[in-house]
Amino acid sequence: MQSREFAPHEILLPVKPAFIAFTLVAALIVNLLPWSGWPLALKPDFVALALLYWCIQQPRKVGFASAWLLGLMMDVADGSLFGQHALAYSVLAFAGIVLHRRVLMFTMRDQILHVIPLLLVNDLIVLAIRKIAGADFPGFSYFAGSLIAGVLWPSLCFLFKLPQRPTPDPDDV
């Protein structure tokens, strides 16, 4: 897994804030796609995934304010209780910011083992809030999205790092 592309200490160009905003809005749009049936049951929370990525990669640029506001957006779009995603995403951002030095030290496989529990905690917070509000447990397929999100983590890292890679100089020998 530890190829040169995914080496932890790769030298990258500085990230553009516009690109961060673009990826977060894109993740929100993907979440808002008209999913139904079994894809809906297996759908990872792309906003949580993108948010976690940026909190780990750029903890000084993406943090609680964006997490909280994105959470509110998701609550409105889902028609769920106001503040449940906001709370869950805030905790996710906290975990990402606190763990960012640690996670980046690991290889991709071990990063996934960090990402999946964090996303499961995110799910558990939403579940706990809804349980308190009186809903039923929707079954264990509820957690499937987070496991799939963990599988998507390497490709997400690759995609989100593309604009930061310096273009190879053709004159370079």
Add this chain to the structure above:
Amino acid sequence: MEYTPPPFFKRGPAPLTRLLFCSLLSVALLIADARYHYLDGIRQVAAVIIYPLQRLAGAPGAMFGRIGEFFVTQSALRTENARLMEKDLQNSAALQKYQALAAENVHLRELLAARQRSPESTITAEVLYTGRDPFARRVVIDKGRQHDIRAGQPVLDQIGVIGQVTRVYPWLAEVTLITDKEQAVPVQNVRNGLRAVLGGTGSDGHLELKFIPLNADFQNGDQLVTSGLDGVYPSGLPVAVVSNVERNAAYLFARILCTPLAGVASHAQVLVLNWANKAPPQPSDQEKSQRPKKPRRGS
């Protein structure tokens, strides 16, 4: 990595402080929303902000649908047209009979001095997507307050009741399906007129009749229609059919499972029923408390 020197000494509050602040704010919002329903205004504003994103997300699907429609073969269209013509003919015959019956019904109700049924009108809407909240059974339709949709209106498809409008946004509305755990429909058995309350179970394709005594006459295959007692659904709309009756003397009530008639989980076009319920107002709590109380034992 960074071209500007990092602001070492101006990092703002510690992450834990920020987390506590955000959590407290979220919990305050949760309590204000779940307990007191204060936040409908904020929800409306946020819904307007997010509406373009929702339309953008739905655009590719809608475009594919339209492109697919464009490439329908002529023979398919002709077959469909012939089928629709035939159906229209059958329906118009039924409609003539219905008009005669409706006129007769009005006349009979006048003779009996019974209350006239209120006229109904419908708004056609399209289901945009199923609700993403895994804890509730909802769909979102493409008509909202701008199209005169109000919370509480019943929603049907061509076969029967699918749910009720529960939240209205400017251009969208949320319909809670009858399979939602917190949704209840007052129904009546067509075969013998027994009334009951039909509740959702939270899973697609299953409904449950609540609080039915063990000896009540419900059988497999019984049709259930709305009884119109709650003033939300007009009477006589098909809702469900009884699929499984389980009478276990160990429990207080019979366990009666039903299957919804309408395609609750699969529908593209729905009708929102606009009807004025002219039932007399419910007695207020004050009037209730003025009733003579039963003398308590021992007093």
